Amino acid sequence: MTAALEQPLLQVRGVTKHYGARLGCGDVSFDLWPGEVMGIVGESGSGKSTLLSCLAGHLPPDAGEVRFDVDGSLRDTLQLTEPERRRLHRTDWAFVHQHARDGLRMGVSAGGNVGERLMAIGARNYGEIRSQAADWLNRVEIAAERMDDRPTAFSGGMQQRLQIARNLVTGPRLVFMDEPTGGLDVSVQARLLDLLRGLVREMGLSAIIVTHDLAVVRLLADRLMVMKDGRVVEQGLTDQVLDDPQHGYTQLLVSSVLQV
Numbered sequence: 001m002t003a004a005l006e007q008p009l010l011q012v013r014g015v016t017k018h019y020g021a022r023l024g025c026g027d028v029s030f031d032l033w034p035g036e037v038m039g040i041v042g043e044s045g046s047g048k049s050t051l052l053s054c055l056a057g058h059l060p061p062d063a064g065e066v067r068f069d070v071d072g073s074l075r076d077t078l079q080l081t082e083p084e085r086r087r088l089h090r091t092d093w094a095f096v097h098q099h100a101r102d103g104l105r106m107g108v109s110a111g112g113n114v115g116e117r118l119m120a121i122g123a124r125n126y127g128e129i130r131s132q133a134a135d136w137l138n139r140v141e142i143a144a145e146r147m148d149d150r151p152t153a154f155s156g157g158m159q160q161r162l163q164i165a166r167n168l169v170t171g172p173r174l175v176f177m178d179e180p181t182g183g184l185d186v187s188v189q190a191r192l193l194d195l196l197r198g199l200v201r202e203m204g205l206s207a208i209i210v211t212h213d214l215a216v217v218r219l220l221a222d223r224l225m226v227m228k229d230g231r232v233v234e235q236g237l238t239d240q241v242l243d244d245p246q247h248g249y250t251q252l253l254v255s256s257v258l259q260v
């Protein structure tokens with residue numbers, strides 16, 4: 001067994017964030033293992049986005065630790081130096097936003113959006129960058145002839161697929177996703193979900209996915225955390241939690257979906 005498999009990729013302990021007197025998320029702890037996908041579900045205001053922001057280093061928590069496997073040892077990401085943090089965000093971590101425009105450069109061509117990430121980690125050969133960008137556009141089902149178009153000329157679903165290509169092209173070890181299928185038409189959502197599932201399996205991605213859509217976690221997540229009022233009320237294997245929910249709130253969440 002390699003060292004990477006003997007310890008979690010991400011270790012979260014006691015992460016807490018308040019907004020003034022209001023609790024954003026409270027005392028959240030879990031381990032994420034390499035190749036594992038964790039889903040975080042809960043109704044609006046339950047603290048999912050706050051937690052994701054704290055985990056991804058976008059928001060400093062009031063308390064707690066977020067340790068990530070850096071070169072074989074678990075380092076508290078809140079204590080990293082600025083260059084170390086930047087390196088982490090460019091190489092090992094990726095963040096897929098709900099709104100593609102938050103994760104894309106809208107004034108740059110589709111190929112440029114993907115190629116830029118490669119250049120940020122040191123790629124310099126133009127031909128090589130363009131061919132890798134073309135390969136990734138193909139993987140996310142964007143036709144090669146759209147490579148020089150700007151994302152503003154793309155549909156919502158295409159923009160989201162482009163954002164995914166931009167994030168995955170550098171082979172990150174951990175991907176944070178905030179409602180990756182939110183705000184899209186149902187048929188577009190289904191196709192995107194299918195694509196994401198293929199990529200997650202093919203690349204053995206480790207990911208943390210926030211969603212209010214149980215269909216998303218059913219398809220993508222190995223494990224599930226259910227949040228309510230900033231707290232984790234239930235966690236476990238996705239199928240177990242969804243098929244046999246123990247907490248009253250999870251039961252409500254599952255049954256309200258079934259009634260739709």
Ligand SMILES: Nc1ncnc2c1ncn2[C@@H]1O[C@H](COP(=O)(O)OP(=O)(O)OP(=O)(O)O)[C@@H](O)[C@H]1O
Nearest residue numbers: 019022023024042043044045046047048049050051
């Ligand atoms: N910037 C902020 N200032 C003050 N309170 C905030 C802020 N952001 C979130 N909150 C509060 O923190 C709690 C958790 O909100 P959060 O956005 O994390 O929930 P969520 O589950 O992601 O909701 P949604 O699905 O609607 O995005 C809520 O009570 C919310 O009102």
